[in-house]
Each structure stands twice: as structure tokens, then as C-alpha cells.
Amino acid sequence: MQSQLTFVPDYSEVLKQRMQALGIVSFRQLSHDSGVSERQLKHLRQGKIAQMRVEALFKLSDSLKMPVEALWQQFSPLGQEQAAPIPPEETLREEYQRLEQKLEQQRKILLEEFQRSSLQVLESWLQQWSAVVAAAQKNPQLPALPLLPLMKPLDLLLQEWQVDAIASVGEELAYDPQWHQLMEGTARSGDKVRVRYAGYCHRGKMLFRARVSPV
Numbered sequence: 290m291q292s293q294l295t296f297v298p299d300y301s302e303v304l305k306q307r308m309q310a311l312g313i314v315s316f317r318q319l320s321h322d323s324g325v326s327e328r329q330l331k332h333l334r335q336g337k338i339a340q341m342r343v344e345a346l347f348k349l350s351d352s353l354k355m356p357v358e359a360l361w362q363q364f365s366p367l368g369q370e371q372a373a374p375i376p377p378e379e380t381l382r383e384e385y386q387r388l389e390q391k392l393e394q395q396r397k398i399l400l401e402e403f404q405r406s407s408l409q410v411l412e413s414w415l416q417q418w419s420a421v422v423a424a425a426q427k428n429p430q431l432p433a434l435p436l437l438p439l440m441k442p443l444d445l446l447l448q449e450w451q452v453d454a455i456a457s458v459g460e461e462l463a464y465d466p467q468w469h470q471l472m473e474g475t476a477r478s479g480d481k482v483r484v485r486y487a488g489y490c491h492r493g494k495m496l497f498r499a500r501v502s503p504v
Contacts, residue, residue, distance in 0.1 A: 298336035298366045307353055323352035336366035343384045404450050405491055412497050419487035423458035455488035455499040470498040480504075 304316075313319050316334075320327045329345040332338065338346075338361055350357045408415070418440070425437060455468055461483050464476040468488065476482055481504040488499030 299334060300336055300364050301334045303363065304330075304334055307355070311352075311354060313352075319349075319352060323348045325349055325352075333364050336364060338364045344388050347382075347385045401492065405496070408450075408452065408489070408491055408496055415489060416486035416497075416500065419454065419458050420485065427459075451492045452496070453490045455490060456484045458484050458487055460484045461504055464501065464503075468495070468498055469501045472500050472502050474503040476501075476503045 304319075308314070308316075308319055313322065316327060316330055319325070320330055325345045325348050329341055332341050333349070346357055346360065349355075350360055353360065355363070422437060456462055461481055464471075464478060464480045464482045466478065469482060469484075470488075471482075472485055482501040483504050484499050484501050486500040489496040
């Protein structure tokens with residue numbers, strides 16, 4: 290019994306011609322420039338455009354300088370006249386924008402998680418350094434003073450990451466257990482305490498409390 294061969298259309302030459310007209314020398318370059326995976330390009334070359342992701346269609350539409358409708362018709366296995374029906378462009382664009390927003394939201398979440406985990410690793414150093422800075426500013430003879438300008442890039446990074454100190458080292462304020470951690474002795478809410486090591490907030494959320502002592 291003879292096995293039936295499955296016909297797989299090949300649009301590689303059609304795609305190459307379009308690429309050459311735009312100065313794109315390889316499928317790898319097209320993948321890199323458009324941000325579309327080579328797997329998705331393989332779908333396009335095999336006439337499986339209906340299986341491609343919406344965002345990939347719009348990215349290729351931009352890179353190949355072709356409207357989505359023209360892209361769909363030219364790479365459809367049924368030909369231009371009998372092309373597989375394409376969803377309305379408005380529907381596709383809405384889906385594309387929804388996916389972009391979702392990806393941007395995920396990017397922000399991952400970035401914030403990375404920043405927060407990095408700051409937690411630096412917790413001990415940040416608190417100790419806040420005390421060193423305060424001491425150096427009070428006593429210019431301390432050897433740590435020349436190091437302060439070298440830490441300016443770190444200060445800028447903390448500003449960019451929206452990291453804010455909870456009070457200043459040496460500051461006296463009312464004790465609040467939500468924001469302050471006692472290093473010694475006892476204190477009730479509202480009692481006066483002195484900040485020994487700064488605490489920090491990250492994007493408005495508590496990172497670690499300031500360490501204080503009763504006055």
C-alpha cells in the first residue's frame with residue numbers, strides 16, 4: 290500500500306524576493322530585525338500563516354513593509370483569490386495591543402522583582418553605609434570621606450529604582466514599630482527614638498525598617 294505524501298507549500302522564494310527588495314540578506318537577519326522567531330518564519334514559509342501569532346504578523350508587516358492583509362493573501366496556501374479569511378484588521382490590532390500591554394506589564398513585574406531581590410541582598414551593606422556616610426559628614430577627618438563621591442553612581446541607581454531612605458541617621462523621631470526596629474531597650478509607639486541605621490522603601494513599599502534606639 291502506497292503511503293500518501295503530504296504536500297507542504299514552500300513560500301521561501303517569495304519571501305526571499307521581498308527580503309532582497311528591502312536589503313534583508315537572510316532569514317536570520319529578518320528574524321533579528323523584526324523580533325520574530327525563526328520558528329514563526331518557518332510557519333510563514335510553509336503557508337501556515339493562520340497558525341502564526343498576532344504580534345508576529347504585525348512585526349513582519351512592519352519589517353516587510355506590507356499591510357497585514359497583503360501578507361496574509363500572499364502567503365496563504367489557497368492563493369490570493371481564495372485566501373483563507375483573515376480576521377478584521379481592527380480585531381487583530383486590538384489583540385496585538387492587548388498582548389503588548391500584557392508583555393509590558395509582565396516586564397514591569399519582573400523588573401520590580403529583580404530590583405527588590407537585589408536590594409534585599411544589599412540590605413546589610415545599605416544600612417551600614419548609611420551610618421558611615423552620616424559619620425563622615427560629621428567628622429571630615431574620617432578616612433571614609435574620600436569614598437563618598439565614588440558612591441554617586443549608586444545613589445543615582447537608587448533614585449532610578451525609586452528607593453527612598455526611612456529617616457536620616459541620627460534623626461530623632463517618634464517610634465513607629467511599622468517603620469522602625471528597636472536595636473536595644475524598649476519603647477512604645479510615639480516614644481522618642483534615634484535612628485542608628487537607615488531603613489528603605491522600594492516604590493513606596495517597605496523594604497526593611499530603620500534600626501533605632503530609645504533616646
